[in-house]
Amino acid sequence: MPPASPPDPARVSRDADAVGDRGRRHGSATVTPPAVAVSVDLVLLTLRAGRLCVLLIQRARRPADWALPGGFVDGDEDLDASAARRLVDATGVTGTGHLEQLRTYGGQRREPLTCGVSVAYLALLPNLPQPPPRPARRPDGHWWPVEELAAPGGPILAVDHRRIVIDGVERARAKLEYTPLAAAFCEDEFTLADLRRVYEAAWGVGLDAPNFRRKVLSTPGFVVPVGRRTSPRGGGRPAELYRRGMATALHPPLLRRSV
Amino acid sequence: MPPASPPDPARVSRDADAVGDRGRRHGSATVTPPAVAVSVDLVLLTLRAGRLCVLLIQRARRPADWALPGGFVDGDEDLDASAARRLVDATGVTGTGHLEQLRTYGGQRREPLTCGVSVAYLALLPNLPQPPPRPARRPDGHWWPVEELAAPGGPILAVDHRRIVIDGVERARAKLEYTPLAAAFCEDEFTLADLRRVYEAAWGVGLDAPNFRRKVLSTPGFVVPVGRRTSPRGGGRPAELYRRGMATALHPPLLRRSV
DNA sequence: ACAAAAGTGTTGTCAATACACCCATGT
DNA sequence: ACATGGGTGTATTGACAACACTTTTGT
The missing domain is CATH 1.10.10.10 (Winged helix-like DNA-binding domain superfamily/Winged helix DNA-binding domain)
Structure with missing residues (x-):
């Protein structure tokens, strides 16, 4: 990332306290901080037929609209625990593979409806017993070869999920080098x-x-x-x-x- | 991180929808997602007298209690923009160095008072005109050599800020290798x-x-x-x-x- | 049955490269 | 005292050849 993009001048030094406005909570006049919705999105990668694939879920009410598995984080829930729970939900398997935090996406770049921050996780999994189990009402999940995501005819991804997948794949490729x-x-x-x-x-x-x-x-x-x-x-x-x-x-x- | 830590069984498959409870918002019955406070914390690293140092701020009402610069993110604010703004706030300089997202910390591991998630950023900076500018009421900021953080007599860090600094230093050390x-x-x-x-x-x-x-x-x-x-x-x-x-x-x- | 061919995994060799360690020279 | 340039031995790597073990195919 290039150095600090020019910040909005109207915002600079709005806080009198360099610790940030968080510090005010220790004072007598406690302000309620702005609260936003936090969700967890999973980039699940596996190898199928010699190709690197990512799991995408087809949304019910949006034809040809694919999304990463995930959902909102409970208020008291640990981020890693939430991601682990979603991983089991999406694959039905437990105790296998690797799960790590990828990056957090948020702010204005996201669709208004899903505004808020998304903590993306990356999972590397062996070829699972396919297809992933489908309880009632569970939308269909498909393993998409990552090369097909950029090709014409590939899936249309929701919000910034394409960017998240790209970042996850690059992270995985890089981690193979030194881990x-x-x-x-x-x-x-x-x-x-x-x-x-x-x-x-x-x-x-x-x-x-x-x-x-x-x-x-x-x-x-x-x-x-x-x-x-x-x-x-x-x-x-x-x-x-x-x-x-x-x-x-x-x-x-x-x-x-x-x- | 080892494979999925055993998730709370009571939570598994609580959602009928594999896309996650986020999907419900597209339906007729919109539920309000749990909202949490999101803050940005900065790990500012620089070189002073041949030693790698991190900027810590001494909290006003807590003697011997040091924290990373940062604060809450505005609801409509981009994460990167928020971090860039805090960087200028803390150092007074702009357009120099490097700023990137480090990792997001959150959940139960945090102090009750600062519960919520914290998106940590890592900045690599040249030796700034020291000390950083101090507007009125701004708490004192000190550059601490990172080796002294583990030594006895070092600063006592707030919440999980010690872990964040350690992660930031290791990220910086690793990035020197291949960037x-x-x-x-x-x-x-x-x-x-x-x-x-x-x-x-x-x-x-x-x-x-x-x-x-x-x-x-x-x-x-x-x-x-x-x-x-x-x-x-x-x-x-x-x-x-x-x-x-x-x-x-x-x-x-x-x-x-x-x- | 037997031999040959083909497919896959393992072992060995050699040259090019990258690097640690050291010395020499210029300012 | 420090920056710069060069030299040498060692370790790692890339390319390729040779061998070992198994199934398949042909006679």
């Missing part, structure tokens, strides 16, 4: 080829299998061998199985070729 | 030694000057030479002056030694 989060896209046990295909799908590139193997195995805590092999499926040498290790960062990172 | 943002800590024109001292102060390490020079100059768009030199100050060969270039990322990055 072992690629394993969050895989099942509990996976092969190095599975892991490599995560990178290839997310980055849209081809990776050299031997080099990838060397890199992953030489990074302590990235993966740990299970000691078993895949049962041969359709031909080819059975691959060794791995689980994700305890590393939280990759040193040195697994960098993308050029950007 | 040219180190220049945001410098004046408009700077020497490569100035730039190197940014890295050394932020990371708490010593860097080899020749290697650093090679690395920076070989990264296109990191810095551009001005064509002048510093007037010799106190002995030593005058250094060439540079401005920051137009690059937005460093490829390959300038990695920290081990983490």
Whole structure:
């Protein structure tokens, strides 16, 4: 973001207190702060058929109008807890994948109807038992390949959800470089080829299998061998199985070729 | 963040609509969403005397209670604009440095009095004309070296502001690796030694000057030479002056030694 | 049954690159 | 004293070749 965009001069130094108007609440004359609606939106990413996909929900009363799963945050609810709850609601699965806060969007840029701030979360999930469960009245959810969002004929997204998805995808692509989060896209046990295909799908590139193997195995805590092999499926040498290790960062990172 | 922490079962699927309760607003029976107070908090970082420092404000009625500058967001105000306004309020300078959103904190973890969500912003600034201007009634602001925050005798921070500062410092340290943002800590024109001292102060390490020079100059768009030199100050060969270039990322990055 | 072919995963080699460490020179 | 330029050894990486294990296909 470029440096401070020129602020509205009428607003500068409106507060006498540099701590902000929040400080007034400690005084004798308590003012009620402006309250706004806070919602949580989820960017759920997974790999399906070798393509990076995001879960979008088709709104009931708006044909061809797609939105991210999410909803309002309860007043006393923790943001992370709210996001975790919405994740279970939308997918029906629990205890798998990775969930982290992405960014908060808000202010004038949003549609008047949904004015307020939206705290976006990013989740990386293995290929779920599709389609996600549909309780009664639950709108239809579809996994959209992220490349199709920009293409003609793609879904029309609500409010600023397209921007949120773009940010989430870029965050995921970047995090693959310096964290072992690629394993969050895989099942509990996976092969190095599975892991490599995560990178290839997310980055849209081809990776050299031997080099990838060397890199992953030489990074302590990235993966740990299970000691078993895949049962041969359709031909080819059975691959060794791995689980994700305890590393939280990759040193040195697994960098993308050029950007 | 580990996978979805076990959500409150009583809450799961409380909504019949997977889009979330937000969807109800499009129906005939409009419910008022729970509204909470949204504030903006700023982590302002700069370099002073070779140390990375953060600006803290001493609250009026609470001795030894320090807080980040910030305040409530107006209902119709853009988050980024609000942060930019607070930045000018706190420092008195405009159009310099770098400002970006850091993360949003909220929910139960916050003090009851300041319940609600706080959108934290991170600013990287050159050494400002110190101390920051003090209009009447403005509480005293001090630049605290970030190492002293963890040391005994350091400031006692309000609410979760210590966590916010830690996150902001780590974000800044990480961003120095793969972006040219180190220049945001410098004046408009700077020497490569100035730039190197940014890295050394932020990371708490010593860097080899020749290697650093090679690395920076070989990264296109990191810095551009001005064509002048510093007037010799106190002995030593005058250094060439540079401005920051137009690059937005460093490829390959300038990695920290081990983490 | 047997052999050959094809598909997949694993191991090994080599060159190009990037980097840490050190020395030399100019002002 | 400090900025700048150059040199050398080591570690990492990219490209590619070779090998191992399995299924499929043909005779």
